[in-house]
Amino acid sequence: MTTKALIQQIRKKESFLCIGLDTDLEKIPEHLLKEEDPVFAFNKAIIDATHHLCVAYKPNTAFYEAYGIKGWVALEKTITYLNTEYPEIFTIADAKRGDIGNTSTRYAKAFFEDLNFDSVTIAPYMGKDSVEPFLAFEDKHTILLALTSNIGAYDFQTKELEGLELYKQVLEVSKTYNGSENLMYVVGATKASYLTDIRKIVPNSFLLVPGVGAQGGSLSEVCKYGITPDVGLLINSSRGILYASNGEDYAIAAQQKAKELQDLMKQELAKL
Numbered sequence: 243m244t245t246k247a248l249i250q251q252i253r254k255k256e257s258f259l260c261i262g263l264d265t266d267l268e269k270i271p272e273h274l275l276k277e278e279d280p281v282f283a284f285n286k287a288i289i290d291a292t293h294h295l296c297v298a299y300k301p302n303t304a305f306y307e308a309y310g311i312k313g314w315v316a317l318e319k320t321i322t323y324l325n326t327e328y329p330e331i332f333t334i335a336d337a338k339r340g341d342i343g344n345t346s347t348r349y350a351k352a353f354f355e356d357l358n359f360d361s362v363t364i365a366p367y368m369g370k371d372s373v374e375p376f377l378a379f380e381d382k383h384t385i386l387l388a389l390t391s392n393i394g395a396y397d398f399q400t401k402e403l404e405g406l407e408l409y410k411q412v413l414e415v416s417k418t419y420n421g422s423e424n425l426m427y428v429v430g431a432t433k434a435s436y437l438t439d440i441r442k443i444v445p446n447s448f449l450l451v452p453g454v455g456a457q458g459g460s461l462s463e464v465c466k467y468g469i470t471p472d473v474g475l476l477i478n479s480s481r482g483i484l485y486a487s488n489g490e491d492y493a494i495a496a497q498q499k500a501k502e503l504q505d506l507m508k509q510e511l512a513k514l
């Protein structure tokens with residue numbers, strides 16, 4: 243999907259919500275465990291109940307890899323379902339990959355060609371040759387970890403390297419990579435106060451922002467400092483939507499939570 247098409251969807255749906263599909267067999271309603279593929283059954287119900295309220299879904303691959311082959315099959319069924327039934331949706335494989343160039347090329351093929359995701363999250367620390375194989379794919383997006391939502395982000399990402407914090411180095415240096423027009427960045431909602439500085443370096447880039455809800459980040463703070471004329475934000479919520487209820491009403495409860503976030507997003511979009 244092109245960035246232009248993503249922006250059009252945001253305007254049409256009045257939403258920049260990304261729903262994280264972090265599907266955990268210990269948290270989904272018990273009655274679904276009788277299904278042949280409970281993970282896919284849960285994802286399908288959540289997607290069918292919420293697709294009109296969001297523009298993106300983000301399965302975190304860890305939640306699928308944890309179940310071995312069955313998990314990978316559920317991931318494949320989920321992305322195929324999204325691409326077939328809801329092709330207007332932007333898809334993100336939250337896989338946090340990155341390796342020497344030769345290996346990154348195989349990761350890029352796995353997520354962009356085999357699974358046909360629109361984007362994948364990448365750890366930037368192995369540098370240019372580890373990121374450029376992902377950027378070579380036209381109309382696919384590489385989402386680099388810049389400033390993550392967790393407390394450990396302060397261990398390295400905010401430390402100075404040659405007079406500039408590491409996350410700023412990531413932003414500055416990655417802009418020089420071949421194919422950098424395909425870059426987006428992860429910035430945690432819990433780091434909203436850094437967004438003014440981040441926007442000085444990447445004024446128009448899309449930011450994937452996890453950390454609202456369960457991690458305590460604030461949607462309005464993120465918008466205050468991070469929104470751009472073309473919105474430039476995909477705000478993710480996973481647990482806060484998926485596990486709003488673990489009863490028979492789980493899909494409707496997820497829809498209500500997604501609607502609450504979309505209502506707030508509508509208000510933010512009206513300010514632009």
Ligand SMILES: O=c1ccn([C@@H]2O[C@H](COP(=O)(O)O)[C@@H](O)[C@H]2O)c(=O)[nH]1
Pocket residue numbers: 262264302336389390391392428429430452453454455456457478479480481482
């Ligand atoms: O900095 C980061 C990068 C990725 N994540 C991922 O996003 C979701 C957040 O889930 P919630 O349940 O809404 O907290 C999850 O998959 C994380 O691995 C992040 O939180 N922070």
